[in-house]
Amino acid sequence: MDQVNLKKLAKELNLAVSTVSRALRDSHEISPKTKERVRELAEKLGFQPNPHASSLRQNRSKTIAVIIPEIENNFFSQVINGIESVTPDKGYHVLIYLSHEDYNKERDILQLLRNGRVDGVMISVSNTTTNMDHIEAWRQNGFPLVIFDRTCEDVDVPNIMTNDAEMAFKATEHLVKRGCKRIAFLGMAGNLSISNRRKAGYLAALEKYRIAAPPKVVELTAKDYINRDLLKQIFQEQPRPDGIFAAIEKFAVNTYEVCKELNLHIPKDVKVISFSNLQAAALFDPALSTIIQPAYDIGREAANILFKIIEKKMLMPYEKKMILPSQLIERASTAITS
Amino acid sequence: MDQVNLKKLAKELNLAVSTVSRALRDSHEISPKTKERVRELAEKLGFQPNPHASSLRQNRSKTIAVIIPEIENNFFSQVINGIESVTPDKGYHVLIYLSHEDYNKERDILQLLRNGRVDGVMISVSNTTTNMDHIEAWRQNGFPLVIFDRTCEDVDVPNIMTNDAEMAFKATEHLVKRGCKRIAFLGMAGNLSISNRRKAGYLAALEKYRIAAPPKVVELTAKDYINRDLLKQIFQEQPRPDGIFAAIEKFAVNTYEVCKELNLHIPKDVKVISFSNLQAAALFDPALSTIIQPAYDIGREAANILFKIIEKKMLMPYEKKMILPSQLIERASTAITS
DNA sequence: ACATTTTTCGAAATCGTTTGCAAAGAATTT
DNA sequence: AAATTCTTTGCAAACGATTTCGAAAAATGT
Helix, strand or coil, X not given: CXXXXXXXXXXXXXXXXXXXXXXXXXXXXXXXXXXXXXXXXXXXXXCCCCHHHHHHHHCCCCEEEEEECCCCCHHHHHHHHHHXXXXXXXXCEEEEXXXXXXXXXXXXXXXXXXXXXXXXXXXXXXXXXXXXXXXXXXXXXXCCEEEECCCCCCCCCCEEEECHHHHHHHHHHHHHHCCCCCEEEEEECCCXXXXXXXXXXXXXXXXXXXXXXXXXXXXXXXXXXXXXXXXXXXXXXXXXXXXXXXXXXXXXXXXXXHXXXXXXXXXXXXXXXXXXXXXXXXXXXXXXXXEECCHHHHHHHHHHHHHHHHCCXXXXXXXXXXXXXXXXXXXXXXXXXX | CCCCCHHHHHHHHCCCHHHHHHHHCCCCCCCHHXXXXXXXXXXXXXXXXXXXXHHHHHCCCCEEEEEECCCCCHHHHHHHHHHHCCCCCCCCEEEEEECCCCHHHHHHHHHHCCCCCCCEEEECCCCCCCCCHHHHHHHHHCCCEEEECCCCCCCCCCEEEECXXXXXXXXXXXXXXCCCCCEEEEEECCCCHHHHHHHHHHHHHHHHCCCCCCCEEEEECCCHHHHHHHHHHHXXXXXXXXXXXXXXXXXXXXXXXXXXXXXXXXXXXXXXXXXXXXXXXXXXXXXXXXXXXXXXXXXXXXXXXXXXXXXXXXXXXXXXXXXXXXXXXXXXXXXXXX
16 A cells, blocks of 8 residues: 655655645645645645544544444434534544443443544433443543433433423323323333333323323333233233323334234224334334434434534533424324224 | 553553553563553553554554445445444444445545545445446555445455345246236336346346236336326326336335325235335235345445455455345235235 | 845654564573 | 573654744845
8 A cells, every 4th residue: 555645745846744734734834836736746646644643643533423222223324314414524434333222332332432533422322221420431531422312311411302201292192182091101111211201291191181091101122022922911901002102113013013913903993103213104004103203303413512512612502402303293093983 | 631541551660661562462572470560550540542543553443434325224224233243343443424325425435535544445336326436446456345235246346245136036026926917117217236136137037927018117216206206107007017026115115105196006906016124014004025135144244254355364256246145025015816 | 235024844743552673681502 | 601592671763644843035124
């Protein structure tokens, strides 16, 4: 790899390395004439500065890390898309890490990055994360960090999320207005902030509408077969739920699967609504009513805020806790059946 | 950031920097006793070597880049997942770049990486890529590179893909056996290798089964509304197709949408089968018959091969062109209606 | 013509790690 | 005992770009 570097350019042009460097960075202390000469040769030889040398010297990597629990989930894909909508313009690169919903992996990844490899981190915590020490350590270190979607209130770090509680309230309200009397909430096991917020909205709606039946909070997992078993149990109890509010897309899919198996008709026997960013939800049998999160915007805004922190700009108060609204789309799965 | 570095460790231990470095890299030329002392302090102070300094010195970044056309597509998410299943163990980091199906962006990204930022690249080319010069330039440069899924035969670079033609043949055959007489192929506009391979399989099946109706190859785009208009036209022609083979998942979705709008019944009026990695395809109305690609495996194998190249190991012949088989899943959208 | 400022450039230090080489001491062989 | 290896460590030079500092050279002012 006979890479062309500053030294080579300098020799060729009969200039000092420092002059070439300055010329390429458009320094005021280089004459227009030499700048032109330098740029021309650099262009011709296809010179590109070695990023490691730059990063080492400037103590700045021009790279950020995104840590997410999983990637086979439309929501996180859209977030990444949103992030990528700002990074190239900033001249930044994006490293992806998956925690696979494992606290230990998450901690190790964060640990791994405490050496200057990245200038900042965006993270959505795993659902097994109960301890926020690893996040807190970063914050205290003064390392730029933002948390999105799966936030943690305990730590003083910018949060970018959606109005989970409000939308959960609306979703539950929607089911109530469609005539459901026994609404179950399908949340993620663990102590996830979004699960808690969504559960709170669910409970608030039940209370507001004075639903007689006691709240039914079901904690599902990452494993489909376990979820299906649990759901089967629940649908075989008497009286069974006539409304399902799934806090996670995957759980709505599990519900559909189980209903098909048990010959329960959606929406006649059970109405279903779910948080989901799946475009194809409209094609389901029946079309699934969803709460769509502004995933792309969450990614974009989170990235913007991270860059503000990296650039040591002051954050507006609203940027410390940004809430982007979701959207409820009614479809056949919550239709009234006469 | 009072980062702890080798110099600090050395001073503290009253050793030379080089000794500390060697001790941490477990060099044979350091006595077990000093190794222990060094490791202990390094552990205590939480020393982590600066990756930029290492990369600069060793001319090796421990990072690979993945360039994909888009990320809001289950297939590519699964590929990334597969890649990530091997990278951490190798101590490697993964940069993600999106070409957004734009040849110029793709070229620029590749250009951007020709400076040592990464040790290798995995790419799935955009559908506007007709010119392979940028890939060829990399190859000639001796830079480690593998192409997956959307490969290009012209260039002598390891390919990892699925048996597109064969599965396209089987999908078409499947429609024929389900009684379809006029089967249309929905491919991506542009000169994409996978489109061509899948088209070839489609045509071969039509020929083998001596289908009277002339082949109908429809070229769709990235824009949903354009696709829907085109599909509407096609379904309003007489005679209209009674079978649709979508080479891309998105096109099957478009087909469903249009059929709903035109009140065409799937599978009675039209049968549909599609390449797709969407788990929820089984929940569609009707459940969509799919050809599932081994996306995760493609990612994993592609990464493994890339690492072999990076480590300058010889490739087995089959690794230069690896074909991982897809799987055809019959569902209601191609069922026989009596 | 001289002094002063401004412009333009070069030498060298720096970032933190790795590594070739030398050197000192210990262990072994002759 | 001398000569030889082997073990263990330190010194210093890389890697390539940036940046501080200072020195010419040119432009300006008196």
